[in-house]
Amino acid sequence: MRWTLKPKPEPSKVEELKKELQVDDIVATLLLQRGIDSYEAAKTFFRPSFEDLHNPFLMKDMDKAVERIESAILQNENILVYGDYDVDGTTSVALMSTYLKTRTDTVATYIPDRYDEGYGISFKGIDFAYDNDISLIIALDCGIKAIDKVAYAKKKDIDFIICDHHRPGDNIPEAVAVLDPKRSDCDYPFKELCGCGVGFKLITALAINQGQTVEDLTAYLDLVATAIGADIVPIVGENRALAYFGLQVINTNPRPGMKAIIAEVKKEELTITDVVFIIAPRINAAGRMKHGNHAVTLLTETDFNLAVQYAVDIDQFNTDRRETDQRITEEALIQIEENKEEDRFTTVVYNEVWHKGVIGIVASRLIETYYRPTLVFTRSGDKLAASARSVKGFDVYNALEACSEFIEQFGGHKYAAGLTLLPENYEAFKAKFETVVKQTIDPKLLTPEIRVDMNISLNHINDKLYRIIKQFAPFGPGNMTPVFMTQDIRDTGWGKCVGEDDKHIRFTATQSPNDKLVCIGFGLGDKIDLIKKQQSFSAVYTIDENHWNGNTTLQLKLKDIKA
Template sequence: MEKRWAEHLTTDIDTVNKLAEELNIDEILAHMLVSRSVTTFSEAKEFFRPELSHLHDPFLMNGMTEAVDRIERAIANGESILIYGDYDVDGTTSVALVYLFFKKYTSHINYYIPDRYLEGYGVSTKGIDYAAENGYTLVIALDCGIKAVEKIEYAKSKGVDFIICDHHLPGDEIPQAVAVLDPKRKDCEYPYKELSGCGLGFKLTQAYSIRKNIEESEALQYLDLVVVSIASDIVPITGENRVLAYYGLQKLNTNPCNGLKALIELSGKTDFFTITDIVFSIGPRINAAGRIDDAKHAVKLLTANSTQLAEDAGFIINLKNAERKEFDTNITEQALQMIGNSPEMISRKSTVVYHQNWHKGVIGIVASRLTEKYYRPTVVLTESNGHVAGSARSVIGYDLYEALCACSDLLEQFGGHKYAAGLTMKPENVTKFSQRFEDVVASSITEDMLIQQIAVEKAIELKDITPKFFRILNQFAPFGPQNMTPIFMTRNVYSYGYGTVVGNNHLKMSIRQKDSIVFDCIAFGLGDYFEQINRGTPFDVCYTIEENVWKERRNIQLNIKGIKTY
């Protein structure tokens, strides 16, 4: 599929030039900083040198004092505390962190993860009943609860207090819990709004440590769990998240907890783990537990107090991940066949596919794969408990949530955001929904949105890529949302020598410009350009810059993301 290259243009040239001079860096790197809203010397210093001292005072968060007061009282009185969290990576890492931290200060503590299929997302009636029936008088809910207004009232009637730690957008009414920690509350003046659920759990333990004069290291030791949540929940790696991710990666790569160490070993990767490595290697394994079986397996892994227990739990998790992959592959193939065999579906501006026997736990992954293939808003539906449940994914620039709002009369419930959502409907509404969704998308999406985009940081010359440039570029890490690995564009390059096609249609080549050195390149999946780039005519490339290590030899390599020939 042909992709369009969209270059980010900075109009604030004066700020770029000033920053370049103050930092003694070239204009390209200064441009990158300004595009990331780093515009002053002090902001750049904080960006390049994250410090734990940059973390905000947790008591600036609305409700934090009340939360710590209630936990302090519960521990002092010997009350039983239940740590409750969602079944995804953010939820299970949150539960593991808060459970491990407070377990040191009370023996009356346990955790609870709702069943994805029997209870669904968030605070459940069944979970509240479990707490009440087993004598838990305080529940700390993590990564969920901000809209559980009626459930919290029900809990109060059962004598169960709740502390809610959530990072999702609140509704019009805030639940009447003992404390509701959510930086996105309109009445919360906490300086940073984009914490993950596990990040909020960390802030709670940080606040308790301050109150009780506990060594800071007692809370900081769980930053490996925090960075896994940051990466997997795709929150912006800016501000406080950047600090947490920076130190979390250090912990993950030097002294991870037993559970994460087991997952790292299962991944087979031996060098430095990055945010991207977490997203593609650690996150899916943790998620597989809740998708295929029971997310309590993930918490058991992450809280394992010995290498053997971690290895045993990791083995189970890995089996579930293999099972998840098989479901994912089979369902994706079936869905692609459905679309490929229907000229009407191929010609649509949206994709809606339904099969009553597809596994609910993987339809979100399948929706993402179909979106990658056809690049248009996509909904994958399956039957679940007498209803039809679905996961939806969108393309850059198109508001999926608004499209679902236009179909709301056909839905039982739905929720999510611009690019991803979940929904349920009655079986008899599937055909009507499919047509309505197509009509809405077709009338509101633009042709540009239907062409996959490569976001180009800046057009540069190959001669700009110097050792100093590459060294400073690496200091932009950790990369992730709102600080993505930069993709550069260079025009009029020539193949040097003769390229080759290796593996599964991958192109290996070397390129240069008139006044540049030669750069080795790898272009995954772009082997079809072999004949064109070897004609001796110029072409354009977009790429990331990376270090290639081969037999202890290190050199700068360009990872080609796109080629345009003339």
């Protein structure tokens, strides 16, 4: 692990913010590192408001989208809400269809089959619309590159409204409206919305057109917060406000489908981390193992008893998914070891029978072992399909773009992408991808990095500091949980390995006679020798709470330790 200490803000700015907010050095430093340098900025950060949300009509084509939907409602046209099969896509479809059904009865939904149709808008989906006399398709979390599909629909007199957040290509589809804040000609102030976030801006614009406000749409924010967490978009700006209020809905009055999932896992108050690791995988499992329609059915169900039945099915899909991705990960690790080449800058594996629904998860797991830009391929019809995952700081989308001569289709983000290619191009692509990464990546990015906010002493850690840090939530990209470093600490002498196969480490750290804090290090069992004999060492950690026998105490959640 590389430990990288973030730059310290200027001492004069720290002093100024300390006085203005009446906080200590640590809190002032943490805020300045997050770009919060005034009372007003701190107020926005700690007390998100609906007023922080931008006017949806600032987004390019929003007026056209609203006009076309209002016309469709007035003319009683059949509308198809179309979305991708992942969490962002299915929550988007649930959000848009639920809202539109409050205005019209002529709304249908469509999620493409991951295996039969693949990612994004499909010809099959358009044919379904045509066969069912649908004249308007609203596509969410996909469509920004579907130039040929939108043209095909146009020939069948079907209009498209696209709500996407992926990077556009050189040309934009000729749809009635293309809502995407990443369009180069879009002046919308916040560029990092997820697909469901763009969908929420559209229903906000429709609501404003009906004389309502964004606060009338609060009930939809459980879906938006789930998509924000699952899609790993920065939790800053609008996303922070949407996630903040969405979490409130999840924890106080979630829709029946969400409530049923939460009841399955029996957890009282959920954080954004819980949303990412508890709610999102279950929603995702439907599209991975069966069909994304199951997720939409659960998220749009109004009867709680029925939702509970659907949630049981979804939970089973998730169990199947876990078993499948664990097996494939083991097979992929064996394949890497058997074909190990020294000094490779990438990891690329392929097996034609691997389950297409979990190859993205497998790619992420392989990065945990071999920290390299990673591609996991399987067969999909007469082509090969892959999920790409990257290491922090390296743009895998750009790397794939440089290999486009061998690729049939690709799309995605800086850190996650998907692609298809012809089997005969696999070896050539693999070689080109290795060359591109080798020529463009900074070699230090191939060692995992821990970004450390600041170096503090153990005596700085107390309940007051922890209470303030908790108010920094919701955490996520752009606002990660503060990570601290403390040097020259020792174990009090009772440190030991815990857990299955002694994988974890637990000890009490001390720096001076009055400082004693329990530390838990998951996956750090192999570092037990470092704390033996009471020698001094350094640790990086987050501050956490431990609940035991009715008592709550502070503890340090270790990320790494070094001599």
